[in-house]
Amino acid sequence: MKRTILAAVSTAALLSSSAAYAGPEAEVLHWWTSGGEAKSVAVLQQEFADNGGTWTDMPVAGGGGDAAMTALRARVLSGNAPTAVQLKGPAIQEWYEEGVLADISAVAEAEGWADVLPASIAGHMKCEDIWCAAPVNVHRVDWIWANAQVLADNDIDMPTTWDEFNAAAQKLQAAGVIPLAHGGQAWQDATVFETVVLGLGGPDFYQQALVDLDPAALTSDTMVQVFDQMRTLRGFVDPNFSGRDWNLATAMVMNGEAAFQIMGDWAKGEFLAAGKTPGQDFLCASTPGDGFLYNVDSFAMFAVDGDDKQAGQQLLAKLIVGPSFQKVFNLNKGSIPARVDVALDEFDQCAHLSAKEMTSSSEGGSLLPSYAHGMALRGAQSGAITDVVTAHFNSDMSSADAVQMLADAVANSY
Ligand code: BGC
Helix, strand or coil, X not given: CHHHHHHHHHHHHHXXXXXXXXXXXXXXXXXXCCHHHHHHHHHHHHHHHHCXXXXXXXXXXXXXXXXXXXXXXXXXXXXXXXXXXXXXXXXXXXXXXXXXXXXXXXXXXXXCHHHHCCHHHHHHCEECCEECCEECEEEECCEEEEEHHHHHHCCCCCCCCHHHHHHHHHHHHHCCCEEECCCECHHHHHHHHHHHHHHHHCHHHHHHHHHCCCHHHHCCHHHHHHHHHHHHHHCCECCCCECCCHHHHHHHHHCCCEEEEECCCHHHHHHHHCCCCECCCEEEEECCCCCEEEECCEEEEECCCCHXXXXXXXXXXXXXXXXXXXXXXXXXXXXXXXXXXXXXXXXXXXXXXXXXXXXXXXXXXXXXXXXXXXXXXXXXXXXXXXXXXXXXXCCCCCHHHHHHHHHHHHHCCC
């Protein structure tokens, strides 16, 4: 008798769950809200819809994702995690350790991700021995963007050393042009800072200081010079920079109000979305010095109940790493595909430079994770560094005090 009831109950449950199944659905938390970013994420929304999915958008404005991560924590703490979240670097493993991520190994294995992703990228997508995130792209952080006409009018070439950058900036300032478009938000200060660490210190120093957090590197003379250069850069920024969004800084370069911006290649997505042509309207070059700072966007799926949601997660993960999405999305986003087998013929010269230098720096041991974009360190450590960088940039703190504060903040962050 008992067995019959149980069988009846489970048949009814099956019927009702299959009757209720409405197809794959996903609630997607991301911070892609600027012009170029919105155009890029629309590519994924469209592919998801074309494959029968229903997308609920949860955009959280704020470059670099700080606000998105605050929103995520609130949702998870209230027991209502979004199904898919833009998440990257060690934060993926931090969330996995909290027991809230879904295992997407079945999709990864069926789609052969291990064969099409470079090992350095695949490593970020693994939690212990399972796949726990799907990579979207490779952004490069250490770029300078310039208005081609402004440089030509002032007889300036793209700088290849920080001294050249400073000399060009002084000349521009004398001519009444804002040398450096910058948004005064902590993550933007950190973005500039890490390119200066790489450029002045070199790849080994970057590794020691911002990946290994070696106290000797953090308090070195080289780090003092880095803060000196940050102070010099502060002098090239206009007085209204405080709180400005990064894409508004890009717009200043676009319209000729400013000459340069130091920003990852999501800035290229803004130029492209505005119809600008690289090499003609705007120029790209790596910031002075060797090396390549990478920033891989990825999505992690949070453990949720419901066939619709789980089907949505599987579909989303599959599409994200699929070759057609990787091409179209990255053409818009300014980045290059994470997959190694996507042809770059339709990509522009900046993307080609990125791909070439990613390969050469990987071979030369100078392919390095961006600390400012959450690829190198856990949140407590990267947050401690950024607090010091931004406190220095926004005050008259000496470089000597900044390095001491940096070493102390890192030591106290564990
Ligand atoms: C992300 C990019 C994004 C940028 C500005 C970075 O951390 O990786 O995808 O465009 O922040 O919001």
